[in-house]
Amino acid sequence: MDFTYCEFPSTVSIDTFKAYFSSQTAKLPKVSDKSLEQSPSQTEAAGESQANEAKSLRHLVLDAIVLNWSELPLYRQLCRRQDRNYLLSQLDTQLPLQLLSAHIRDDSFWRRCYEQRWRLAPLQPRGRERHWINIYMERHVQEFIENMQTGDYEQEGNVQNTLDICAAYINQLEINLLQPAPPDSENNDHIPLDYLLSNLPDLQRLRLSYSTKTVGIHYQLGCNQLTTRDTLLLAKGLSQCFELRKFCLHNTKLLAYQLRFLAHSLDKGCHHLKYLYLQHCAVGDAGIRCFLETCGRESFATLTVLDLSNNGITEEGAYTLSRTLTRVPLECLVLRLNPIQSDGAAAIFNTLQLMPIKQLNLGSCSISASITKLFMMLICQHTTLIHIDLSNNCLGEHFGKHLLKVIGSNKALERLDLRNTGLSMEMRCKFEEFLLKNAKRKKHHKQKQQQRDKFKAMLQL
Secondary structure (H helix, E strand, C coil): CCCCHHCCCCCHHHHHHHHHHCCCCCCCCCCCCCCCCHHHHHHHHHHHHHHHCCCCCHHHHHHHHHEEEECCCCCCCCCCCCHHHHHHHHHHCCHHHHHHHHHCCCHHHHHHHHHCCCCCCCCCCCCCCCCCCHHHHHHHHHHHHCCCCCCHHHHHHHHHHHHHHHHHCCCEEEEEECCCCCCCCCCCCCCHHHHHHHHCCCCCEEEEEEEHHHHHCCCCCCCCCCCCCHHHHHHHHCCHHHHHHHEEEEEECCCHHHHHHHHHHHHHCCCCCEEEEEEECCCHHHHHHHHHHHCCCCCCCCCCCCEEHHHCCEEEEEHHHHHHHCCCCCEEEEEECCCCHHHHHHHHHHCCCCCCCCEECCCCCCCCCCHHHHHHHHHCCCCCEEEEEECCCHHHHHHHHHHHHHHHHCCCCCCCCCCCCCCCCCHHHHHHHHHHHHHHHHHHHHHHHHHHHHHHHHHHH
């Protein structure tokens, strides 16, 4: 009996199958529609022949290994790759996670585990360095934290057991909600995150929200807010995340004193932080001031992206921010949905002249045409800005006419978003023509530089 179709991972593309097998000699399973097309007569004949044939001794042995795998987990002991593939295709994905992770690293198996457990969830992005076992473990820890009730938290029990299994594979962690405290509790504290974060030594990206989406009958006033205890424990955990590169705290109201604790912990422990996102947190001018006052001159020396979207920052907060940004090597600054107005934008523009920034987003910031002169100076003098977003601001046709005169002198800008600013479609199309020329010119220079580098490398050989 031909069991070849069981010896190859179902994740292999159908084109690969067609390249190495023919429909006359190979019988393939119809898994995710990855099967070779056969006529009904061929299918019926194959089914009858399989029903009348007994399994080979080899496959009987492998079936016995699969059946008793929880008591005797044999995988590395199987020398042939075909035997391992057969085992992985038949193995139950519902076996204890500790047992599976201790013996199996195969990418196709962990992808099958992920797809079977979270059928309706969108597939996670995966680069070359990302393995499916990491993606599975990160999603498992996320689900564990989001579903845990405050009364079920046991640091030496369920939390420690989960960390023992998953901690070594966690590089990214996303927590979109936390369960509220029981209605009979005296405070609204969420589960503590200090022990969890301090025991994830390879954590590089953390996206966190203290919002509560399904409180139901357990709703009480303040259950959706960050408490003092939550702040202290979060700050304690962040101070131990020495490999953290990206931190995002969103949809969580932050008071000024809470931002002071967060700034101190990020400055103390996260020396490699590159991306900082505080989105929709109602920070305000007082919060920005407390956050920056806690930082020293050498704080956030590696920060390249700062996103403060929708935090109620006015021109006062923008001025405070502009005085600090000069010592931070920012490449991207996002202040959209903050009413900084023209005075705040002017402070930001003056600071940008001293920075190698590439992207600036001031969309929906209540900016008026009074900023025209300063913006024209920025366009003429700045040589690193690639993308500027000024959408949803009242700039008007007068602003567009002045910009049309000076935009030709800028050879670096590639994208300029001026939607809903009072400019006509015809004028915006003219800007797009200039920007398209810049993009083509830079692409041409890049290709020529690559050819020069290749030629120099050949000469050195």
